[in-house]
Amino acid sequence: MDDRPLLNRRLQGLGTTIFAEMSALAAATGSINLGQGFPDTDGPEAVREAAVRALRDGRGNQYPPGPGVPELRTAIADHQKRFYGLAFDPDTEVLVTAGATEAIAAAMLALLEPGDEVIAFEPFYDSYAACIAMAGATRVPLTLRAPDFRPDLDALRALITRRTRVLLLNSPHNPTGMVLTREEARAIAALAVEHDLLVVTDEVYEHLVFDGEHIPLISLPGMRDRTVSISSAGKTFSFTGWKVGWVTASAPLVAAVRTAKQFLTYVSSGPFQYAVAEALTLPDTYYTAFRDDLLTKRDLLATGLHDAGFTVHTPQGTYFITTDIAPLTDSDALTFCRTLPNRCGVVAVPNSVFYDHPTAGRTQVRFTFCKQQRILTEAADRLRKAFNG
Known part of the structure; x- marks a missing residue:
């Protein structure tokens, strides 16, 4: 076999997705997973x-x-x-x-x-x-x-x-x-x-x-x-x-x-x-209630992240909140997310991996709020205790 890499050169550098890495870290540490965007309860x-x-x-x-x-x-x-x-x-x-x-x-x-x-x-x-x-x-x-x-x-x-x-x-x-x-x-x-x-x-x-x-x-x-x-x-x-x-x-x-x-x-x-x-035939009330529930959860987690010291960029849509960790640490986002589970039992995702220009998102970290309110409350409490005593 020659020295040509096994992986197609077009895919070089992509590796394992950040979602797989962080979800595996959540499982290994027993942390609350606010990294990958999946709900913790089933739909209707x-x-x-x-x-x-x-x-x-x-x-x-x-x-x-x-x-x-x-x-x-x-x-x-x-x-x-x-x-x-x-x-x-x-x-x-x-x-x-x-x-x-x-x-x-x-x-x-x-x-x-x-x-x-x-x-x-x-x-x-x-x-x-x-x-x-x-x-x-x-x-x-x-x-x-x-x-x-x-x-x-x-x-x-x-x-x-x-x-x-x-x-x-x-x-x-x-x-x-x-x-x-x-x-x-x-x-x-x-x-x-x-x-x-x-x-x-x-x-x-x-x-x-x-x-x-x-x-x-x-x-x-x-x-x-x-x-x-x-x-x-x-x-x-x-x-x-x-x-x-x-x-x-x-x-x-x-x-x-x-x-x-x-x-x-x-x-x-x-x-x-x-x-x-x-x-897809569910009534309009389903869609309205679904959105309103996530809006409540957005505000709950955003408040918790703000109280913990993060700079919070409140989202207009989706079920993710982007934050800036610069007020909390000199660390980059990827290092911060890899150490966060052991520090306080919460998993997030670094936005920096989603940029071709990583310096643009060097200190940005994403949290998801598509979880039960009690889980979000617990995660916010852990983050507050870890970063704002």
């Missing part, structure tokens, strides 16, 4: 029972249709119409995926070629970097900076070159919690039209907006035929392990993404697709 019982019924009735126990079961594709189309007034053909303009992560991967593999450039908000969810790399393209970060993490639209315009193919956008934004305003969304859409760019939007936190509103870019003028809109059931219904995501887009874009997707998982989550179809 009616939705869970819908999955049990599907299993028992033999629906989805064998390969489901490649684009997704018709019931779910119809429910997704109905959801887009109900919340945003967007009309999609469930047969040609909706695609079910193994979570939003596969949808992003399939979109990148389908739409990009070596030499293409992808502009993405930085810090970015770690799979973005891997998916762009696997497609052989180059990521070009637009850095979002504290304290408000607003996108610099003049800087965005300056980043666009003749090699730019895709804007990969995430709003509500993980990890910062920034939510695009209507004016920002319109300006970004206008740039995409002006430069004839494709846009891939990660909207998995669409129902977790506390301040402002969620504006799907695909709804804006000129965007219907150039946007791949991605979302999932995991965050909205608190069944992250089911891995049910979807794409809505024009028929040609869905066909392109489906071509790549079929050679990734082929199909997935058979019985869960039927359950998510029922979940």
